[in-house]
Amino acid sequence: MSYEKLRKRANAMAGNPRNGTRPTLQGMPDQAYRAIREQILTGRFALGSAISRRRLAAELGMSMIPVSEAIQRLAQEGLIESKPQVGTRIRIPTEADIRDRFIIREALESQAARLFSERAGMAERRELRERAAELDGLYQVRYANPDDATLVFKVNTAHVQLHMRISEYSGSVALCQLIESNDVLFYNWMFDLVGEQPPVPSQFHSDLVAAISSTDPLGADAAMRAHVRYNMEATIQNMRKIGAQAESSWRLGRGKPANTNGQALTHSR
Amino acid sequence: MSYEKLRKRANAMAGNPRNGTRPTLQGMPDQAYRAIREQILTGRFALGSAISRRRLAAELGMSMIPVSEAIQRLAQEGLIESKPQVGTRIRIPTEADIRDRFIIREALESQAARLFSERAGMAERRELRERAAELDGLYQVRYANPDDATLVFKVNTAHVQLHMRISEYSGSVALCQLIESNDVLFYNWMFDLVGEQPPVPSQFHSDLVAAISSTDPLGADAAMRAHVRYNMEATIQNMRKIGAQAESSWRLGRGKPANTNGQALTHSR
DNA sequence: ACTTTGATACTGTTATGACAGAAGACAAAA
């Protein structure tokens, strides 16, 4: 191998992106995408709060171009909306939005359930049974301690992970990716629209996994559809109870930079 | 009204995007997106051919930035793939890709069929019946004239339009958008993988629409699933017959600019 | 004949800066 190639390879290994210091690490737009998404999901930005491309670019130590690319992706996923010369903000979902998203979720996840019941191996079915039991247990713990805010976080995380496992074990990577980018929305809304969530049957997810683990694709489909519909009704009733505080205007609030300090105000996470 | 505003408004009306001549017209990235997509679907670029952001930018009369945004959207839809410092080209699907996409299509369109059978009005059902009959007739015409290349184009257009109508009348805009961005792939592959397509039952689409027009969502779901599966088998067998010419290397072909003149060489459109 | 080595012409990436538009701030006029 030539010295030239050796030098280049060593250079790439040592991490030299552009000027000579910071490694580029899987592309800067991806880095920005993950960072922004993480901040949204953690509550750094509340629903409806304005975000500035320039400020984000400065915070992340890059230019506006990769940030804009990341924001574009988030906008296509529905987390963010942007008006040409006005601003960018976290999207506030209407009831129709939520219904639409649940329709898509029903289509995708029922398909994943069909594939799972056809293709999954014994080990995977067993893993899901255990996860479901664990999740049902977590729900009971949360009902016992209604004031512990961290439990909400834990339950939601476990819930999303269970569904993601099902879609992973369906064997279709494209389907899994679609489900993931679709479910991010629910994960976000769960936090912001959370009131006193209606209780869930004690064997809710265990029953679901049992139906999905059978070798009947139609039964798996029907069970997942019922599960998703139940979730939809709960989410919508919750949203109505919280109240339609969706201000559709674009007040950007000049003076205060939205929320630069660590915690969002209206959040309970 | 102030002179300042009058000047600005007049400026905007007369069409002044940046320097002073061309109107911006719904955003330049959208313009680029539509143009590139149109050129791909029309056969200006063959499967696997390399495309240059710079050349496209020059042809469209804009900078590389809006072109890159459009290409990013197309890449996320799966039409295009891009390697960081190497190039961009029209994606050549593998058999696994096609299977994955059909899985998603099955999920989305069967959901649309369910919603259609529940929600659609009488006028819409009748319109679809007519469209289906027309499409079935077109298929027969094509079988009678196997050498007319324009008939392939006509049939495919009518086919896609029928499916798009079903998803529109489902009443969910998000679902419709997803189906559209997903079906673009099939529309493109149809052209490039076309051999001697296996004949289709004479009442193929009329039967489908009849099943979907019934008031039984489960029957509508099953009918659409069977329809999509039939299409999948036909497409994959067709692809195998054409031969796996998927060169996974990135030969960009330095000298010749891919295909600058109007027609692609390996296309039969 | 085969391999290695530069040179070169391309690729996508991204920082910088200039631009048009929108909205709040604020003073002047009704």
Add this chain to the structure above:
DNA sequence: TTTTGTCTTCTGTCATAACAGTATCAAAGT
């Protein structure tokens, strides 16, 4: 007190240009 016009400062958009990586090809080495 209310309305109106202007100014300032923010927003996203985008053209330009410099950067680093890669593939190709020709020539020199073996």
